[in-house]
Amino acid sequence: MSISAFKVFRCSPSFWRRHLSTSAAQRSREYDGTIRNLRIDKNTKVIYQGFTGKAATANARDTIAYGTNIVGGVSPGKGGCTHLDLPVFHTVDEAMRFATPHVSAVFVPAQFAAKAIIESIEAEVPLVVSVAEHIPVHDMLRVHEILRTQSKTRLVGPNCPGIIAPEQCRVGIMPYKQYKKGNIGIVSKSGTLSYEAVGSTTSVGLGQSIVLGMGGDLLPGTTLADGLKLFFEDEETKGIIVIGEIGGTAELKAADLIREYRKSTHHPKPIVAMVAGRTAPHGRIMGHAGAVLTSRDVPAEIKAKALGDAGAIIVPHPGIMGETMKKLLES
Structure with missing residues (x-):
């Protein structure tokens, strides 16, 4: 790694002293504790x-109009001024001391995004949302190395639409007008398919919790x-939608968790799921870096079967998720 690249990821000595004395298993459990920050x-x-x-200015205008409690922002070298009638801070640490935010929305180019995420972790911002795609894999490896050494900050993303509690708080780039406050929790790999699931649950009057x-x-x-862990415990969430796709093993881990959850409670929340990419060709990236089916990957149909065997109701497309969920809740 070059000297300049090293400087991008260098954390303060006090940060490492606080967080590197625990075992890997304990660090993983500690990071799991930050799920509540969602x-x-x-x-x-x-x-x-x-x-x-x-990009941040345009997004912030819409998000403020939506009703989200934006309390300022960070632009190095511009601290002390105002932007959109809100304070601008030199650093995230300064923003934490004077504005005490719960969430940082990272709207910086991909080549600088990892540095921005790490700055928020060091400042112990409870939730960081990064929407940028094409962040170098090596950069994200370092971010994860740091994430697993602490128990204060949760990261959503990168390469994602963000997170939203409809009609309350929007952090991201989702087309928020179709979102309605309700009782269905949705977690998705695909941004576009999550929008369709939102439209489907809104159209049948269920709305979304998060x-x-x-x-x-x-x-x-x-x-x-x-x-899933968030929604299992969330009292406002009465039903859960899971949307997976080709690439990786997230769906298989989700299936294991659903199975254990359904065994542990007498009245499990209904879960509707789908896995996109059943007709995807081998070796071709379908939209973004993670959506690729290689000879080492589990095909979409196997992932869908695992979710179905665990107790989720499998549907072929998100357009019928609302209708399916409504029937499950009524029954």
Whole structure:
């Protein structure tokens, strides 16, 4: 690694002293504890990293109009001024001290995104949402190395639409007008298919409690299984939708978790699932880096069977998810 690249990822000595003394298993459990940070609502305070940039500015305008509690943003070298009538801070640490945000929305180019994520981890922001795609895999390996050394910060993304509690808090790029506050939790690898599931559940009057886009990155900060853990415990969530696709093993881990959950409770929440990519050709990336079927990957139909065997109701496309879920809840 070059000296300049090393500087991008260098964390303070005090950070490493705090977090490198525990075992790998314990560190994994500690990071799992941050799943609770995904519970966003109308009281959630959000900042932007890259606040004065074109993409963040446009997104922030829409998100403020939506009613999300934006409390400022970070743009190095521009601290002390205002943008969109909100304070701009030099660093995330400064923003944490003066604005106490619960979430940082990372709106910086992919080549700088890992540095921005790590800055938020060091500042102990409870939730970081990164929407950028094409973050180098080596960068994300380092981010994960750091994530697993701490128990304060949860990452959603990268390469994802973000997370939303409809009519309360939006952090991301999802087309929010079709989202309605309700009782269905949705976790999805695919952003586009999650939008269709939202439309389907809105059209039948169910709405959504939280919609979580884990994204299609090879190394996501939050997985399908993490989303399920959130929804299993969330009192506002009465039904769960899981959308997987080709690439990786997230769906198989989700199936194992669903099986254990259904064994552990007398009244499990209904779960509707689908896995996209049944006709995808081998070796061709379908939209983003994680959606690729190779000879080492489990085909979509096998993933769908695993979810079905675990107790999820499998549907062929998201357009009927709302109708299917409504029938399950009524029965």
